[in-house]
Amino acid sequence: MTHLLVIDDEPLILETIEMAFPDDKVTTCPTAQEGVQAFLDSSPDVVLCDIRMPDMSGMEVFEKLHRIDAKVPIILMTGRGTAQTAIEAMQRGAFEYILKPLDPDTLIPLIEDAAETSRMTRVRAVVPDASVEDSLADSDNDLLIGNCPAMQEVYRSIGRVARQNVTALILGESGTGKEVIARAIYQYSERSAGRFLAINCAAIPENLLESELFGHEKGSFTGADRKKVGKFELCNDGTLLLDEIGDMTPLMQTKILRVLQDQTFERVGGTETIRTNARIIAATNRNLEKAIEDKEFRSDLYYRLNVYTIKLPPLRERGNDIALLANYFLKRFAKELGKEMTGIASEAIEILRSYAWPGNVRELQSAIKHSLLEATGPVIVPAYLPEGLRNHSIQANASPTANNAAPAGIDFAAMTRDRLAAGSEDIHRELVSIAEREIFAEVLRATDGNLTQAAKRLGITRTTLRARLESLEMSLERSAVINDHHNDD
Numbered sequence: 176m177t178h179l180l181v182i183d184d185e186p187l188i189l190e191t192i193e194m195a196f197p198d199d200k201v202t203t204c205p206t207a208q209e210g211v212q213a214f215l216d217s218s219p220d221v222v223l224c225d226i227r228m229p230d231m232s233g234m235e236v237f238e239k240l241h242r243i244d245a246k247v248p249i250i251l252m253t254g255r256g257t258a259q260t261a262i263e264a265m266q267r268g269a270f271e272y273i274l275k276p277l278d279p280d281t282l283i284p285l286i287e288d289a290a291e292t293s294r295m296t297r298v299r300a301v302v303p304d305a306s307v308e309d310s311l312a313d314s315d316n317d318l319l320i321g322n323c324p325a326m327q328e329v330y331r332s333i334g335r336v337a338r339q340n341v342t343a344l345i346l347g348e349s350g351t352g353k354e355v356i357a358r359a360i361y362q363y364s365e366r367s368a369g370r371f372l373a374i375n376c377a378a379i380p381e382n383l384l385e386s387e388l389f390g391h392e393k394g395s396f397t398g399a400d401r402k403k404v405g406k407f408e409l410c411n412d413g414t415l416l417l418d419e420i421g422d423m424t425p426l427m428q429t430k431i432l433r434v435l436q437d438q439t440f441e442r443v444g445g446t447e448t449i450r451t452n453a454r455i456i457a458a459t460n461r462n463l464e465k466a467i468e469d470k471e472f473r474s475d476l477y478y479r480l481n482v483y484t485i486k487l488p489p490l491r492e493r494g495n496d497i498a499l500l501a502n503y504f505l506k507r508f509a510k511e512l513g514k515e516m517t518g519i520a521s522e523a524i525e526i527l528r529s530y531a532w533p534g535n536v537r538e539l540q541s542a543i544k545h546s547l548l549e550a551t552g553p554v555i556v557p558a559y560l561p562e563g564l565r566n567h568s569i570q571a572n573a574s575p576t577a578n579n580a581a582p583a584g585i586d587f588a589a590m591t592r593d594r595l596a597a598g599s600e601d602i603h604r605e606l607v608s609i610a611e612r613e614i615f616a617e618v619l620r621a622t623d624g625n626l627t628q629a630a631k632r633l634g635i636t637r638t639t640l641r642a643r644l645e646s647l648e649m650s651l652e653r654s655a656v657i658n659d660h661h662n663d664d
């Protein structure tokens with residue numbers, strides 16, 4: 176639930192907004208004075224403020240609120256005549272402006288975007304230093320759970336990179352926690368009092384993305400009925416997360432490269448060169464080296480982004496962290512839903528541990544939520560887990576028969592259904608890579624990690640095997656590497 180503070184002297188506007196957000200908390204104030212007081216008293220997530228108020232100018236209200244807490248996104252409501260003031264306010268840190276009369280189709284996504292930005296900026300992503308129970312009890316933070324060596328390395332990397340003002344690249348499959356790690360980098364950095372904005376580069380068509388990032392001048396294209404300040408300009412001195420950067424078009428890649436090289440850009444349709452010193456954090460679930468080979472990603476952009484890279488391991492490679500995360504989500508959701516839960520049965524944990532988690536931590540999170548809603552008792556037992564997970568377990572435990580070759584440890588049909596239900600649009604890559612991982616791991620185990628032998632048994636060349644292992648980011652066991660080197664000698 177978002178807490179929205181609306182400051183406007185027009186009762187109709189206050190009512191309209193209250194009605195547009197029935198599921199959220201909306202505080203309304205008819206004067207600027209009351210608005211400032213409510214801001215101090217109730218720390219809202221997002222503020223909507225009229226630019227023309229009888230007791231104080233909108234710009235004054237904005238500056239007061241911004242001085243009190245610069246992290247709360249402030250959206251100014253303006254008529255056409257006062258749009259220029261709103262643009263100036265944006266250059267000083269306002270989140271956006273919206274023209275009156277308010278159009279719900281513009282207002283609702285804008286508030287959702289602002290609420291998400293508010294959450295990302297204000298909710299800290301922290302590694303708990305006390306027990307999870309203690310940390311959960313007294314904080315609104317997002318805890319980073321996981322002790323496996325790969326995650327410990329991730330925490331060390333956050334510590335190392337946060338305070339250096341360099342670009343960071345976060346790699347990891349979908350749902351491994353890239354956004355939450357980006358937030359941690361921002362929050363531990365010297366820019367933590369400044370802005371943090373995020374944009375999903377895959378979710379928006381190229382021309383809109385260009386406007387979102389660089390802004391545009393009024394009249395620069397059909398529909399550009401007003402000037403827009405882009406995220407690079409808004410994030411001057413702040414931090415900008417470019418999510419799914421691997422899916423950017425060649426034109427956008429070229430434009431981003433220029434910003435990284437000389438910190439300048441022009442608004443779409445503009446001639447003025449604008450400087451930005453936004454710190455860029457980029458994230459992607461794509462294998463960028465492979466994308467470069469396939470001529471889909473610029474190598475010069477990759478080298479610019481790759482100054483400091485953090486690799487997030489897939490959940491299936493985090494061992495006991497799966498149980499830690501499952502228990503953490505159980506406690507968190509139980510607290511949220513006011514449900515008394517004591518734990519997860521060891522049989523259910525076994526199922527969670529043997530599943531391949533193509534949707535990673537996000538999928539685990541929804542599996543636990545599902546189980547909690549299904550549960551009629553205080554302990555999560557296998558019957559409460561989602562069907563896909565249970566099927567997988569049945570398959571894994573079924574005994575092989577003579578005619579029926581040993582069933583795979585993973586039930587691909589169930590997993591495909593799960594991914595369909597989860598709305599994934601990357602099912603082929605997700606599932607084929609899981610199959611490949613299993614196959615390679617088994618064959619490498621059987622051949623003591625000897626790449627030449629493994630390639631022979633797989634019926635592929637050693638070069639292909641090596642390339643596939645690299646592209647799957649499968650770490651070769653130490654013995655495998657040693658064997659491999661022996662072979663190369």
Ligand SMILES: Nc1ncnc2c1ncn2[C@@H]1O[C@H](COP(=O)(O)OP(=O)(O)OP(=O)(O)O)[C@@H](O)[C@H]1O
Binds near residue numbers: 348349540
């Ligand atoms: N180590 C962790 N501890 C606790 N929660 C986590 C952890 N990693 C991820 N999460 C949670 O899992 C969910 C998915 O994480 P996030 O959105 O950061 O993944 P992502 O890699 O950015 O996903 P995508 O590639 O789909 O954008 C979030 O709710 C996040 O808070």
